[in-house]
Amino acid sequence: MRRYLSLAVLTLLLVTSVVSAEEKSKHVLLLGIDGCRFDALTKANTPNLDKIRASGIYSPTTLILGDRYKKNDTISGPGWGSINTGVWADKHNVQGNSFKDPKFDKYPHFFHYVKKSMPQAKTVSIINWPPIAKYIVSSADVSIDTKKDNSYEEADDAAMAAAVEQLTQDDNPVAMMLYFGEVDGAGHANGFHPTVPQYIAAIEHVDGLVGGVLEAIEKRTDQEWLIVVTSDHGGFGKGHSNGQTNPDILNSFLMVSGEGAEKGKFEKQIYIVDAVPTLLTYLGVEIDDAWELDGHAVGLK
Template sequence: MKKIVSIGFLFFITSLWASQPRKVLIIGIDGLRTDALQQANTPNLDALIASGFYTYESWHEGITVSGPSWSTIMCGVEFPKHGVTSNSYSGSNYNNYPYFTKRAKECLPDLYQVQIVQWAPMSDNVYNDAWDQKIKVCDGCGANSVSAAQTQLQNANLDVMFVYFDECDLTGHSTGFSPLNPAYINAIQTVDGHVGSIMNALQSRPNYAQEDWIVLITTDHGGIGTGHGGNTSTERKIWWIGSGNYPVANQLTGVSDPGSYAMGNHNDVTALGNPSQADIAVTALDHLFRGTECDPFNPIWDLDGQSWLDSLHVEAPVGISENKPKEISIKLFPNPTTDFLSVWFENEKNETIIPLIYDQLGNQVMDFKFTNVNLNKLNIDINKLAKGAYYLTVNIGGNNITRLFTVE
């Protein structure tokens, strides 16, 4: 009898592990210039945008080359930490700053994680990345990527998948990265079709209704002429899509340029309002770790990104509290503080938020531009503020709420 009970218990535990419901799909589209994406006809990306969080106004904070950019996207840190500054991947520091997939497995060792890439260096030159499978298809062969992804999506135990498409970048290099180039637009529309095929396969999973997938899509850089790697706006302007459960598309606009480590003018405070490439890894970890003991912001990991999971609003469907709206309120902690201030908002109605910080003389000392985005938590680096008392004013949906805090 005792034996039967323990077998039953073991089975229960095993099925819990096997059915980890929180799952991540990241689709990477190499070299997709932001203004060209807006120009192209992309019904499948639009469908993800329709209930999700997105921006066309994010800024690249590193080197606009694939090796360093994808490393930032997958590691959650910028190149001064992951060390990749070129497509040779020399100087890589993945032992200290690995892919998020490695961090995910440190806490959830049973995750099954697969990457499907076309561009070989991303597979061959990356180590310590904890993928269970690294699948490589020929460069530019989007249909092969799709078919590999469809096969993987038939595996009920799949937890994390990264699928990469190179068609836009290849076409940009051969005929021009431009919204006015029909060949480039055509490549974008082809990749959009691939995204649709993958989403169909994802939504056809037998247990899809019981699973909680987050889908994150981004590019590594834009382009100018037939190249990239510089610091022009068309190379640095990037976009970002996260699936969510909003009733309407939730667009982040008015994002200030935080500068970049490549240009030597990176501004940490402005960067808080910029959905950056490093946010993809942190958002993915936050999603996988919710409801577990795992900490997606483990300070030892020294991540640069922030999580946008609360902005995607995947935790609770919108509308639950519509009949009984909570009052808008904010909470600050720690207070007094020395270097860091966390601000929690009750923002059930997804109002526009504009936080400002003033000193006691009424001079504005910090501002942020979060618009049309539901934020429930904001971490503010206040290292640059002198000791003293300050006012944090948050405008939520036209109402100002002010709180005093002290820097010690």
């Protein structure tokens, strides 16, 4: 009798576990670290980003330009335009940082597609490079720019605090974009290279901030999060402009992490425009060919 009772209890526990897993709501975080080289990231002491990478699949050679179009400058405007929309600069038309005649009405921020599919889903953008908020972000229920009269390090601290505040609310985001800018600032001031102490220190500081965000996410035990981490460009010397033929600038990285992600290292070429379709597909948003996305969903189970 005891044996059969134990088997019944075990079966009930297994069924309860499956049902519990099925009841978890899906959420996504697009985490951007401006101007971060992957070789410097791997040299720095980054336990939190290492944890994200180990919990998913990654590419250390994610290209910031596509095969079809390579004429835009290799700087933040085109980079974040492509990352947040899933299309290259010949479509969103941000060729540099002036944002002259952008086409974000036709090729919008990925929040637009989230809200179109799930109107009640909360979308949150937290950045500290103001052009992202001014030109790129759309369909955000909450849009926060933490860059005031402060340093990028202080702005990153404020961005982390704002993200944690959003994540601990009852109606926390279904989709969040979080941007850290101090690594790029350190590169411009001191050099984009793993041998530059200030550049490494900035990466390590951002990693600590990422740890605070991860801690808040991990407390949401009723939710399943997919985290995609990337950067808009690398760097060479103290810059990254006109880097169309420089692999130190052209190569970014992409991490896709969480229970819904594959594990290991990508064997195929990955691009920064792959971030958006990956996030949308994970959320169950059906991608319409009419959107003309250049990227593809990658790294999902």
